[in-house]
Amino acid sequence: MAGQDSGLTRRTALALGSGGLALALSPSELFAQEMTFFRIATGGSAGTYYPVGALIANLISNPPGSRACDKGGSCGVPGLVAVAQSSDGSVANVKAVSEGLVESGFCQSDIVFWAYNGSGIFQGAEPRRDLRLISNLYPEVLQVVARPDSGISTIADMRGKRVSLDVEGSGTLVDARIVLDAYGIEESELEAEHVPHGTAVSMLRAGELDAFFLIAGYPTNSVSDLVQEGLATLIPMADGEAISLIADHPFFSLSVVPEGTYSDLPLITTLAIGAQWIVSADADEDLIFGITQALWNENSRALLDSGHPAAQQIKLETALDGAVIPLHPGARRYYEEAGLDLSHVPLPDEGAELT
Numbered sequence: 001m002a003g004q005d006s007g008l009t010r011r012t013a014l015a016l017g018s019g020g021l022a023l024a025l026s027p028s029e030l031f032a033q034e035m036t037f038f039r040i041a042t043g044g045s046a047g048t049y050y051p052v053g054a055l056i057a058n059l060i061s062n063p064p065g066s067r068a069c070d071k072g073g074s075c076g077v078p079g080l081v082a083v084a085q086s087s088d089g090s091v092a093n094v095k096a097v098s099e100g101l102v103e104s105g106f107c108q109s110d111i112v113f114w115a116y117n118g119s120g121i122f123q124g125a126e127p128r129r130d131l132r133l134i135s136n137l138y139p140e141v142l143q144v145v146a147r148p149d150s151g152i153s154t155i156a157d158m159r160g161k162r163v164s165l166d167v168e169g170s171g172t173l174v175d176a177r178i179v180l181d182a183y184g185i186e187e188s189e190l191e192a193e194h195v196p197h198g199t200a201v202s203m204l205r206a207g208e209l210d211a212f213f214l215i216a217g218y219p220t221n222s223v224s225d226l227v228q229e230g231l232a233t234l235i236p237m238a239d240g241e242a243i244s245l246i247a248d249h250p251f252f253s254l255s256v257v258p259e260g261t262y263s264d265l266p267l268i269t270t271l272a273i274g275a276q277w278i279v280s281a282d283a284d285e286d287l288i289f290g291i292t293q294a295l296w297n298e299n300s301r302a303l304l305d306s307g308h309p310a311a312q313q314i315k316l317e318t319a320l321d322g323a324v325i326p327l328h329p330g331a332r333r334y335y336e337e338a339g340l341d342l343s344h345v346p347l348p349d350e351g352a353e354l355t
Contacts, residue, residue: 035064036287038082040277041093041105043170045086046198048216048310049106049275052137053084055307056277060294075297077290088196090171091121097280098128104283108140108171108215109274110251113324121174129348130281132328134292136321138217138313139272141255142175144235145223146211147204152235155183164193164200164212172197175273176213179237182245197222205231215273217310219261227262234268242271251322274322275310281328281348288330296338320345 040057043049060076067073076082085102087093093105094115114120118127146152152161158180165187166172173194180187193200193209200212201222214220226232234257246252255272259265279288294300296316304311320327320335323345327335335342 034079036077036080038080038104038287038291039085039102040082041087041096041102042084043087043089043106044197046196046201046220046222047214048140048220048308049089050084050086051221051308052217052275052311052314053106055303055311056295057082057084059297059300059303060291062294069297069299075299076294077287080287080290082291088167088169091115091174092169094128094131094278095169097278098130100280104134104277104279106137107276107278108175108251109136109276109322109324110249111171111174112276112278113251116325131278131325132281132283132331133323133325133345134277134279134288134328134331135295135314135319136323137275137277138310138318139253139255140215140217140275141257142179142237142271142273143214143216143218143220143223143257144179144211144237144270145204145214145226145232146235147207147209147231148233150210152211154238155179155235155241156185158211159185159189160191161210162191162193162208164195164203164209165190166200166213167194167196170196172213172215175215178245178249179213179271182241201226205229211235217275217308217313218257219309224262227265234262234265234270236269237271239269242269245271251324276322278325279328281326283328283330285328285330285333288328289333290330292331292334296334316340 040053042053061080061082062074062076062078063081064079069075090107090111093107094111096102097105112131114122115128116131118125144155150161152158165176177187197214200209203209204212205226223232242254251273252271255270257268257270259267304314320340326346326348
């Protein structure tokens, strides 16, 4: 559950100030109001989760003293201060949410499903049946970034190369291993590194890496910079291997990075997977209803469309796409009232295992 703080602490003042929200109440009135803090575990600051998380945190926040929604102010949850928190990614986030270390987190849909059912990479672990969904957000794509002088033109060329698969606990590492397996490549055949995305970017720029894997919405700013500097290109996923991989791992779908997304690069064939926003089942129902309502407030649309390009793909009509765990009761109540079809969304006592 989100922590409560009735005092105007330094942390509170910083949270209010960072959002650029105008204060309409006096300090004495602020002291008298309850404030709820709500953390969103995202990913590394150089990826897509973090900027999208910061945008969503802003639109669901409504600290005491904010202008009213109908007067051009915040349309978030009254008294809520949400913050995006960097993390090691999907695997770390499901654990943090389940163990109450954060209030919510962004995670890939396959990681969420495996954690909930104790299958896949969580095989043999206690199923985390306390995980609940707020919304599917946007598709994430596999981006295999390589130096043009690396000698890598296909994934099969990675043998013997210096390749970062991302850090332990990240969804990117899980999927990088799945992709390598589809090509029959053992990790031991690479000079594998396990570094966070920001470090991988720096190492590739310095010539210390040949390539790295990234699962993120496009365009990713750090990749754009590398491509514009002439230091990187994207490696396509061959159709045959992609189709075979999807047959064994149905959370993936065929996708592309459109031509021109990164400077002058052509269309790149690849894979996609859903980015989802999860909470614990014991999160307050009214709070999660309010957060879901704020996410889909008509004023939030303008903020999403003017923010990160991945946020432009966050839409109500795809909010339940790829829903593989139960909705939180607060979110479910919102979607029922909004008239969405929930027939395909599992209930807490449902869910057949996939591997």
